[in-house]
Amino acid sequence: MFSVVGDARPGFTSARSGCLSVTGVSQLSFFSAESVPPAIADLTGILAGPGQVVLVGGAQGEGARLSVVVDRLWRAEALAEMIADAGLQPEIARTDEDTPLVRTSVDVRLVKIAAEWTRGAVKTVPPQWLPGARELRAWTLASGMPDADRYLLGLDPHAPDTHSPLASAMMRVGIAPTLIGTRGTHPALRISGRRRLSRLVENVGEPPDSVAALSNWPRI
Numbered sequence: 001m002f003s004v005v006g007d008a009r010p011g012f013t014s015a016r017s018g019c020l021s022v023t024g025v026s027q028l029s030f031f032s033a034e035s036v037p038p039a040i041a042d043l044t045g046i047l048a049g050p051g052q053v054v055l056v057g058g059a060q061g062e063g064a065r066l067s068v069v070v071d072r073l074w075r076a077e078a079l080a081e082m083i084a085d086a087g088l089q090p091e092i093a094r095t096d097e098d099t100p101l102v103r104t105s106v107d108v109r110l111v112k113i114a115a116e117w118t119r120g121a122v123k124t125v126p127p128q129w130l131p132g133a134r135e136l137r138a139w140t141l142a143s144g145m146p147d148a149d150r151y152l153l154g155l156d157p158h159a160p161d162t163h164s165p166l167a168s169a170m171m172r173v174g175i176a177p178t179l180i181g182t183r184g185t186h187p188a189l190r191i192s193g194r195r196r197l198s199r200l201v202e203n204v205g206e207p208p209d210s211v212a213a214l215s216n217w218p219r220i
Helices: 041-047 073-085 108-117 133-143 158-171 194-204 211-215
Strands: 003-005 019-022 025-028 052-056 063-069 091-095 100-104 144-148 150-154 179-182 186-191
Touching: 041 063, 041 073, 041 108, 041 133, 041 186, 052 108, 063 108, 073 091, 073 100, 073 211, 091 150, 108 150, 133 150, 133 194, 150 194, 158 179, 158 186, 186 194
Parallel strands: 003 179
Antiparallel strands: 019 025, 052 063, 063 100, 091 100, 144 150, 150 186, 179 186
16 A cells, blocks of 8 residues: 655556556566657656646647656756657747746647546546556656655646555556655655665666766666
């Protein structure tokens, strides 16, 4: 079971997702993000963090755009690489507060994800969603950070109803977290213990090639 700390700080699934089902509980296999072929579904890991997806209509018909505001440029650049690897067009910009923003172009292939991850204008977690290796990498790139000898996967403070389902999804893949910061502006799933951290490290793969990324990457 995952636990909740109110105000602390900071069957089978597909083989592509890197998960195997064992007596009803899925376990992440030992495929790292580098060994799993890229797919658009990888980007749902961004939505597990603070990312957003919106439907956009236009003369060419309906499409959708996925975006996330991050705290460092290396995160935006690494996520842009994942977006490109998935076959979409990435864009890096700045918010009015001069914070890095990475997003996809409007694409019809994101409509299904938008339908699954939103209910009206509210972000939701699909009931059967499980984070595979590349989804975990995207989540880590978007909002992961160390916390002493533990690791935090940041959540969306504007979508509190996603927090418990995401904790449950992590538990189902064998990385049972602690939900923290739910009363503040920095909610996160805290991962602790050598076994859980090892499972995370094995799946997210190597950090991007920068000192800042290395210092923010999970380690055992």
